[in-house]
Amino acid sequence: MVAVPETVERVRRIDVDQYRYGFETLIESDKAPKGLSEDTVRFISAKKNEPAWMLEWRLEAYRRWLTMTEPTWARVNYPKIDYQDIYYYAAPKPKKTLSSIDEIDPEILKTYEKLGIPLREVAILEGVEPPPGGEPSANRKIAVDAVFDSVSVATTFQKELKAAGVIFMPISEAIREHPELVQKYLGTVVPTSDNYFATLNSAVFSDGSFVYVPPGVRCPMELSTYFRINERNTGQFERTLIIADKGSYVSYLEGCTAPQRDENQLHAAVVELVTLDDAEIKYSTVQNWYPGNSEGKGGIYNFVTKRGDCRGRNSKISWTQVETGSAITWKYPSCILRGDNSSGEFYSIAISNGFQQVDSGTKMIHLGKNTSSRIISKGIAAGKSQNTYRGLVSAHRKATGARNYTACDSLLIGDKCGAHTVPYVEAKNFSATFEHEATTSKISEDVLFYCIQRGLSQEEAVGLVVNGFAKDVLQKLPMEFAVEAQKLISISLEGSVG
């Protein structure tokens, strides 16, 4: 992404000695045995050098998980997952080094090109070693690590963040360095017993991000996990916790437009957000995990639990997501509007093509007085995909003056795909005002022909129309993300029209 050259430069200036996070090497063996048991959980916790309370927390989740059953209510189909046939922990492997750019999968290269990522950066992103006599390899290594490893990049930005009092570090590290904060908030938004996948995550999560913004602080930069896209093994069971203390603000970007592959098919992440009085968190995601091949084989199963708790008065949480990847997406970023006058937003673009299945939406739970929420969902279905919006808006008895506005628009490309809207509404008090609008449309042949007559190719035409359809949501993304997301949308829909 845009930050790469600058990041590389900044990281070059860091002393190698600052690279001090070598805890992974503490234990000799580097892979937990296949399957899930109390021993697996203990193994992971030991690997992470965790305090006893953390292990207990994980074990409790594990025991709870044993009593639960996999949910079946979503409109998705997949073969039964054998949870004993999965590795839950593997030590970080250095990225396979390639000797030249020619070794990169041409499909992936093509995508990079379309995203407008210069080759030099592709080489860095894909871990190509410079030829002998090229750039000094020590520097180069650090630079490569810098892009992939949150640890060293966190170091780069740490000074600036530290000056502001912001904590941004891997959660495994926060558990050791800021146990009081982690203990106070972890699992308070998504309890260990919340749902099958969240409970599994609680037992075996490998790593993720931790952010704490102290009272009155506006975080001086957008925090991006981009730097961690290939951080090893965190993709599978990622755990993120973000706390915005009173009167603070932070914007957090997750994911990357570049295509991402992972040998682990099952992903079950948990993200918890907490805002105290007058605080705001803006959380943006671009999800582009491998969707499977043209026959629908392979691809990531992405079962995510994301929830924000507007705990304080006048606090605000805003979710923005662009979902283009994964074979299956099961994801409902939600807001609990607990504090009076708090507000929640959900802006979503969910694209499905090929054999992808998306069941995504949000929950807005109004508990406090005069709380408001806004949902703008744009579902785009192409190929033989199925795309479902599932949303809940509820107002409890005490939530007087609760307001919600929901607009769900679906766009169909071709006639072998499906778009579905499943809204649930519960208003337990009479002063709640809920508005719901929904539309379903198709890209008509006349629209396509008009564009093509003006010189656009079929694919450009589809991309243009879809980007127009999704504009309201694209505008909510941070600038540099928005431009790439637009290209990503066009790329995701390639080959979607006859």
Add this chain to the structure above:
Amino acid sequence: MALLEVRDLHVGIEDCEILRGLDLTVNAGEVHAIMGPNGSGKSTLSRVISGKPGYQVSAGQILFKDEDLLAMEADERAAKGVFLAFQYPVEIPGVTTMNFLRAALNAQRKARAQMEFSTPDFMKRVREVAKSLNIPQGMLKRGLNVGYSGGEKKRNEILQMALFEPSLCILDEIDSGLDIDALRIVAGGINALRSPERAMIVITHYRRLLDHIVPDVVHVMSKGQVRKSGGKELALELEARGYAQFEDAA
């Protein structure tokens, strides 16, 4: 060499023959009017020339600058200079007119291996043309044709025609739904684009349009064929006597 040469064109859709051996020759610099009753195949002809999918060409040829037009995709034809002003321009929400114009123009230029316009150059060019067509700047920032009046949509078609500088302009009932003032503006825009390198085919029901855009040749079309061709006075004759006389001419 004629700019456009249509020879014995037979076109059908869903087993129904619409064009039944149509011939038409248009030279650079000429303006041709095609008149004819509803259902005679005028719109079909315009779509087949510009490359809309879904039509079966069972016989005949379309040559454009001596190249086989039927072998090209619609976007290739656009890049080669074929422009169709639609009778019913579509609306594209969320895509501003300005953005659409730039995407289309740059796509054409790219196909012709020309440099893309820089943003300031492009904006300047659009503003000039828009001004000459009485199109307010604010309109260009709205979704393409979204909420435009009938007249605004038609002006937007002419704006694109002026911007893309095509060598063949086909205008399908550009006068439909226009009041007299709008008609004058649109016709003025079209006349301003007449040039020795460019040809136009103006499809209309009404002689009124031809008072503003004076054609070099008038064709009368009926039941999928050109039944009669003549000078501009043919339009007057049609108005006086109707199309009936041509129905069984062939």
